[in-house]
Amino acid sequence: MTTQVSPRPSVSPLDARFGARFVTSLAALPRTLVRGRAGSARWERPALLGLLLATAVLYIWDLGASGWANSFYSAAVQAGSVDWTAFFYGSSDAANAITVDKPPASLWLMALSVRLFGLSSWSILVPEALMGVASVAVLFATVRRRFSAGTALLAGAVLAVTPVAALMFRFNNPDALLVLLLSLATYFTLRGIETGALKWVLWAGAMVGFGFLTKQLQAFLILPPLAGVYLYAAPHRFRTRLWHSFAALGAVIVSAGWWVAIVELVPANWRPYIGGSQTNSFLELTFGYNGFGRLTGSETGSVTGGAGGTGALTGGMWGETGIFRLFLGEFGGQITWLLPAALVLCVAALVVLRRAPRISLRRATLLLFAGYLILTALAFSFMAGIFHAYYTVALAPALAGTFAIGASLVWMKRTALWARITAAVAMLATSAWAWVLLDRATDWLPWLKFVVAALGLVAAGLLMAPPRAAWLRRLPGKWWGRATVAIALTGALLAPVAYTLETVSTAHTGSIVTAGPTVSGGMGGMGGGG
Template identity: 55%
Template structure:
């Protein structure tokens, strides 16, 4: 280990970060090629997914029409209720809609550009520590992770969250280099705005980043703690200003906070989108708590196709990097970076594995940057040390693990590919053991074979993901209709809950068109009715659930009230408030629900409203939908 540590020191990250001017000529074209290829992958054919998640597309539409709706993240431009997330991602989409008009492209392209930005910033972060080769490999791994291609071609908040967290990692690495409080505070600001994209999930990276800085920053322990406290202050300010504004804003002049039961963003933060996700105690969710999970959840059939491909190799790389730098100086940047990325991977992966609340496979996109960074750093470091049997053995093991993982995850999809990847991967792993005794050209050929084998499975699955239309509340990586094998044939701890929060198929409150978790195109007759007869009304129509409301609103381009919010379990509006709106002539139509279901958690106001409308007004059928004229 002493020999390995000494040789590792000669490739110290600080030295790599200082060799900017002496980099080979191929670096810049390679980086530009990576970013261009990523852009093509994430943007090509993007419009095929239509509105993707109509829940957020309708909110972007609302933000494009009303600045109040834009600021609060309202579901409709008349500001009945917000989405059940903070609005940072909607701010980007809403501005895009204002600039370019409402279309699937104006809604989805910002996320694709965030993906390109994430790859670029990840390259820059890893490059500072391990050189351009490691940075390029890390960027390629991120770009070719199926769940990344899924979410960077979709309009959920996860795309912005990932970009901001990678920016925070870059700031942390820069801060560690020279004990810079400014860079550390910049990292804190990025994490704070990540909170405004997806609340407490953004904070899962904090322990790893803080530990890396406290261990490795080249200054006294007292100053390291001072800098860390200043960065924590930056997190609190950049995240807390919005919470404070919403809490202090008079409730009567803003929309109801969706996902809460008391019209409180603090409740949303700490409950439904906070600790409730871990414990399963989420008031307003239509699904109950899941049973205890395990680390195997990430390799189950629900999640494996999105993230599992290089997960074992990344774990092996983390252990190798820590071992290689065990005797290095305290300020060793490679070890610090491994701690930062490893903390990100272990804590976020652990929460996803064991949480009992709502979880969906696409959440794992938050693991992709850490997996990519560790794989890039570990592979290049071990390749440099391949003349040592232990380093060669670790690198060979990582390649073999990746090939075996791809074989298992590919399952019944393209059987020829899984066998090809396995055979080439195992061959590459064996050749790695003797690569140091081969001529330079032959050794490079071995590295190429190993790289292709390691990325072929995930690359093919990523291409299939990008070529597949994805709509609705619960997108999944992979080709349409495929059943990826996973490691256990199912996700331990039960299937994930539905939508932004809810239970799959539980459409009792959904009514109109489809369940609460799906949207479909309303008939031309209904769209025309809403569009042409609703001038002068605050809401052209109301219906239970945000997804059905989004379908009508996007099709007719008129405000539609989402009664009860996403799950139909929010007390917004109450029956008395709805009756008052009807009395004042603010709502023209009510589009009926398909069936009845009362929640064991949350409010029943939405069902009471539907019952009152059905008992009070005459039902008509328009384009297959049950419609009540509330003005008759």
């Protein structure tokens, strides 16, 4: 469906009460985001603010170059900015003939921005960029609760420079809000495990519920790891932990169900048609086209027929399914630069924490991120229906958190030979995989892969060196450690940073967009709003 965006005739006042509860939840984040932690190093707060400022510049710079970006959603934003009925339902036009094929939560934020500042590409896209900055801040706050400032800053930086994150935080698809809400759900769950207070897991459930109102069942992929880690690590008897989990599920149902109930109960002739559905039913859209149909490939309502409607788990025009799907073609360059290293380091980190008590918050944090990463990656790998490369942005916070925590814990154990070998293997795997990904972009910066390979070899050699070796003791201060970290991180992040800079310097429009340069093995495809 294509809907043209026309100039907005008027600006309505902002409803100041909208989103009050969501804003209240953000206020619960640690004061470290603005004031720093008590007893923290003097450099921590400036470093955090510098990271957030750099992220804001990266995501906002020349943002208007993408124009209306995905005009399918921009038209709905325009409609919602001039008509409250269109705003509530997510209608594609102010006449309320039909809605977009997703719930309207992400449209609400953009429509409110347009009401405030007038219709422009900036007023539509800046909220997405700010959600990216907020996601980095939330990830920092989550990791910082039980790990060093350096670890938290690394996690935030990895998220900020992930190519697909830079793409979607500068675009108006629902994915930006989904990432922020899932990051908040992870943060609130960790607070619940830390304090044992029911209110935190209720907030976590509410974030997942609003995630459903953003992109339907995809938001629920995070529920098993959140519930599983809370049931395992929370400081209560199992019966209490189980009760809290059911209460959180109730929060999911309430925060998502109020809008669904209204849409389903209002007579069909009183509201717009539910776009993407065959029976004018949001429930049918949820469990069909945007639900189980995405897994089986038989999504009724697809404008392209998905995988041919056969239901076979082959992937069809959306790529072959299987455990290595995310590493193939254009998918790999979106998100997987650090994925091999993150998996290796995660296993090593769990070995480091093997003797920790059940309620260990360090292990709980790692399990939250790793569970979120692995389950979502497996779902994306085997879903046979419509699958676009930019969906992988949902993995970005979990990948960044897992990588940073794993690297930190392995580095702490570097006096052990097995830890040094693990770190070197992770470094070499990262460099080798970066070479493969860069080689797919045959005409783009052909020299970069050689630089990355050289840095990887040097870093691996430094990581293997015993920290108490005689020749190292003759070096001044902690020079060797800092040099090793700097070279290793440069080697690991240089290629994805280059991909990200290519992404933010390129205008992106239409319903299907990808980060980075054109690569061999890329896939095309069509599809409404995605």
